[in-house]
Amino acid sequence: MNVVKATRQFEDWLSHRTDLVKKDLRLKHENMKAAVFPFLRATYYRWAQVWPKVCPELARAPRVLAVGDLHVENFGTWRDIEGRLIWGVNDFDEAFPMAYTNDLVRLAVSAHLGCEAGRLQLKHADICDAILEGYGEGMRAHGRPFVLVESHTWLRQIAESELRDPVHFWAKMDALTTLKEPAPISAIDAIEHLMPARDLQYRLAHRVAGLGSLGHARYVAIADWNGARIAREAKALVSSASYWAMDHSGPSEILYQAIISRAVRCLDPFVHLRGRWIVRRLSPHCSRIELADLKAQGEELRLLHAMGWETANIHLGTKAGRKPILRHMDKQKGKWLHRATEQMLEAVREDWKVWKEDGYI
Numbered sequence: 001m002n003v004v005k006a007t008r009q010f011e012d013w014l015s016h017r018t019d020l021v022k023k024d025l026r027l028k029h030e031n032m033k034a035a036v037f038p039f040l041r042a043t044y045y046r047w048a049q050v051w052p053k054v055c056p057e058l059a060r061a062p063r064v065l066a067v068g069d070l071h072v073e074n075f076g077t078w079r080d081i082e083g084r085l086i087w088g089v090n091d092f093d094e095a096f097p098m099a100y101t102n103d104l105v106r107l108a109v110s111a112h113l114g115c116e117a118g119r120l121q122l123k124h125a126d127i128c129d130a131i132l133e134g135y136g137e138g139m140r141a142h143g144r145p146f147v148l149v150e151s152h153t154w155l156r157q158i159a160e161s162e163l164r165d166p167v168h169f170w171a172k173m174d175a176l177t178t179l180k181e182p183a184p185i186s187a188i189d190a191i192e193h194l195m196p197a198r199d200l201q202y203r204l205a206h207r208v209a210g211l212g213s214l215g216h217a218r219y220v221a222i223a224d225w226n227g228a229r230i231a232r233e234a235k236a237l238v239s240s241a242s243y244w245a246m247d248h249s250g251p252s253e254i255l256y257q258a259i260i261s262r263a264v265r266c267l268d269p270f271v272h273l274r275g276r277w278i279v280r281r282l283s284p285h286c287s288r289i290e291l292a293d294l295k296a297q298g299e300e301l302r303l304l305h306a307m308g309w310e311t312a313n314i315h316l317g318t319k320a321g322r323k324p325i326l327r328h329m330d331k332q333k334g335k336w337l338h339r340a341t342e343q344m345l346e347a348v349r350e351d352w353k354v355w356k357e358d359g360y361i
Contacts, residue, residue, distance in 0.1 A: 001049075002351075002354050002358075003043070003046055003351040003354050003355050003359070004354060004355065004358050004359055004360065006045070006046050006049060007043075007045075007046070007355075007359070007360075008360075009244075010045040010046075010241065010244055011025070011215075013244045014215075014238060014244075017238040017239070018216060018217070018236045018237075018238050018276070019217060019236070020215045020216070021206075021215055021216070021217055022215075024208055024214050024215045024216075025214065025215035027208065027214060028042055028211060028214035028215055029359060029360060031211060031214070032352075032355055032359060033355060033356050033359055035117060036113055036116075036348065036349060036352045037110070037113040037114060037116070037117045037119075038211055039348070039351070039352045039355060040071065040109065040110060040113055040348055041069075041071055041073065041110075041211040041212055042211040042212055042214065043212075043351070044068060044069040044094050044212050044241055045241035045244060045245060046351060047069075047106065047344075047348075048068070048094075048240075048241050048242045048244075048245035049245040050344075050347050050351075051102060051105075051344065054343050054344055054347050055101070055105065055340045055343060055344065058099060058101040058102075058105065058336075058340055059098075059099050059101070059102070060099065061099040061100055061101045061325075061328050062099065062100055062321055062324035062325050062328050063097050063098060063099055063100070063318075063321070064097070064098075064099075064100045064314075064315040064317070064318035064321040064325070065095060065096070065097055065255060065258065065259050065262065065314075065315075065317055065318050066095070066096060066097070066098045066099075066100060066102055066103045066314070066315065067089055067092060067094065067095060067103050067259070067311070067314055068093075068094030068095060068096050068098065068102065068103070068240055068241075068242060069091070069093065069094040069106070069212050070089070070102075070103040070106050070107045070110075070311065071106060071107060071109075071110035072107065072110045072111050072114050072120070072304075072307065073110070073288065073289070074089055074090055074091050074288070075087065075088065075089060075090055075288070075289055075307060075310070076088075076090035076159075076286075076287055076288040076289050077148070077159050077285050077286065077287070077289070078268040078270075078271070078285070078286045079268070079270075079283075079285065079286060080147075080266040080267065080268065080269070081266075081267070081269045084147050084148070084149050084266065085147075085148040085149065085156065085159075085285055086145060086146060086147055086148065086266045086268070087146040087148055087152070087155055087156075087159055087306075087310075088145065088146055088265065088310045088313065089310055089311075089314055090287075090288045090289075091210070091212075091213075091288065092255070092256045092259050092260060093212065093213055093237060093240070093256065093278075094212070094240045094241060094242065095240060095255040095256055095258070095259040096240040096242040096243075096255060097318075098242065100315050100321065100325050100328075101340070103311050103314075103315070104131060104132065104135060104308070104311065104337060105337065105340045105341055105344055106344070107131055107307060107308070107311065108127055108128050108131055108337060108341040109341055109344050109345050109348060111127045111131070111304060112124055112127060112341065112345055113345075113348075115127070120300050121300055122300045122301065122304070125338075126301055127304060127341075128335070128337040128338045128341055130301045130302075130304040130305045130308065131304050131305070131307060131308040131311075131337070132308060132337050133305060133308065134304065134305035134306060134307065134308025134309040134310075134311075134312070135308035135309065135311055135312045136308075136312075136326075136329060137305075137308075137309060137312075138308065138309035138310070138311070138312025138313060138316075139312045139315070139316070139322060139325060139326055139329075140326065142264070142316065142322075143264030143309075143312055143313040143316045144264065144309075144313070145264060145265055145266045145313060146306065146309075146310065147266060152306075154299055154302065155303070155306060158299060158303065159285075159289060160285075165284065166284045168284075169283070169284040169287075170229055173205075173220070173222055173229070173231055173282070174222075176205035176206065176207055176220060176222075177205055177206055178203055178204070178205050179204045179205055179206055179219065183204055183217075183219045183234075184217075186274075186275050186276070186277060187217070187219050187234040187236075187277055188204075189274070190234045190272075190274035190275065190277040190279040191219065191221045191232045191233075191234050191279060192221075193272070193274060193279070194232050194270060194272065194279050194280075194281065195221070195223070195230075195232060196225055196230065197225065200223050200225060201223060202221040202222055202223035203221070203222045203223070204219055204220070204221050205219070205220045205221075205222065206218065206219065206220075207219070207220045207233065210288075213235060216235055216236040216237070216238075217235070217236040218233060218234070218235045218236075219233065219234045220232070220233045220282065221233075230281070230283075231281070231282040231283065232270075232279060232280070232281055232282065233279065233280055233281075233282050234274075234277045234278070234279045235277065235278050235279075236276060236277060237254050237256065237273070237276050237277065237278050238254070238276070239252035239253055239254050239255075240252075240254075240255065254273065254276065256273050256278055257272070257273040259314065259317060261317075262317030262318070263313055263314045263316065263317040264312075264313040264314075264316050264317070265313060265314075265317075268280070268281075268286070270286070
């Protein structure tokens with residue numbers, strides 16, 4: 001089965017689980033043709049299908065509740081219950097029990113493609129070493145969240161670019177198109193549950209964001225509260241595409257809340273799973289960081305090391321996984337992550353070539 005047929009089958013599966021926004025789905029297909037990096041981000045379903053075939057031994061490594069769709073643009077910042085700025089993995093739509101190696105290989109593949117796109121200034125030979133070193137150190141240390149206050153000032157400087165300035169952020173929010181048709185009652189309930197006051201008047205808008213979830217409904221409520229604006233987003237969720245890749249016909253589960261609750265993490269008190277909606281606060285410092293926004297010159301390897309460590313923070317949520325993972329890592333020979341990354345890079349590039357020629361919009 002090639003990537004075009006796989007995409008048709010996956011989107012048919014998806015359409016039976018959520019109401020797809022056809023205009024956004026066409027935009028996703030266009031972005032998939034534009035370059036191989038957005039293609040990777042948009043096609044976790046294909047990765048989940050191909051990964052066990054390309055890297056069968058690593059796919060049988062110790063299992064954890066993993067991110068699944070991990071990549072270098074799946075990191076961001078938020079405020080914890082103490083108001084501190086936290087950095088870490090931003091999106092867990094594809095959370096699923098799988099080999100810990102999946103997240104490491106996918107992260108490394110995305111870093112290679114980010115370099116090729118000119119977004120990261122790194123030598124390919126250094127990428128896997130930095131990720132693996134950070135992951136191993138995080139595992140051995142039992143993890144530690146990235147609190148950007150007294151420590152990690154270098155990371156705070158990377159995260160706080162001018163594009164995340166409140167003026168820029170709210171200009172983007174103001175530019176969102178006001179919804180003309182009513183949103184689902186379940187989405188409204190999810191949004192209003194997260195508002196700071198009852199009966200707050202707000203403008204409801206449609207938001208286009210992300211790539212993997214592009215085509216899922218997204219609603220943003222923008223309101224004035226106590227002298228300034230606030231925003232809340234509800235995004236439609238389904239269970240991980242890993243269920244589709246496994247041809248799983250039984251009940252499926254959305255594991256978003258489970259993975260963030262178990263991880264070594266300073267939780268965002270404004271992220272909740274409400275039914276089949278993930279609802280969160282949006283603000284200048286509560287959002288994903290795209291590579292275009294990063295100001296990481298000279299700190300790229302340090303950043304990848306931190307991404308590896310944060311991946312360990314997530315995997316440590318599976319309490320029984322730490323010792324088997326460390327044993328498995330100790331038994332691996334030579335440049336195992338390099339080899340697997342090269343194999344998956346080749347698979348992704350081949351799929352992208354097919355999609356460029358024959359992919360539909």
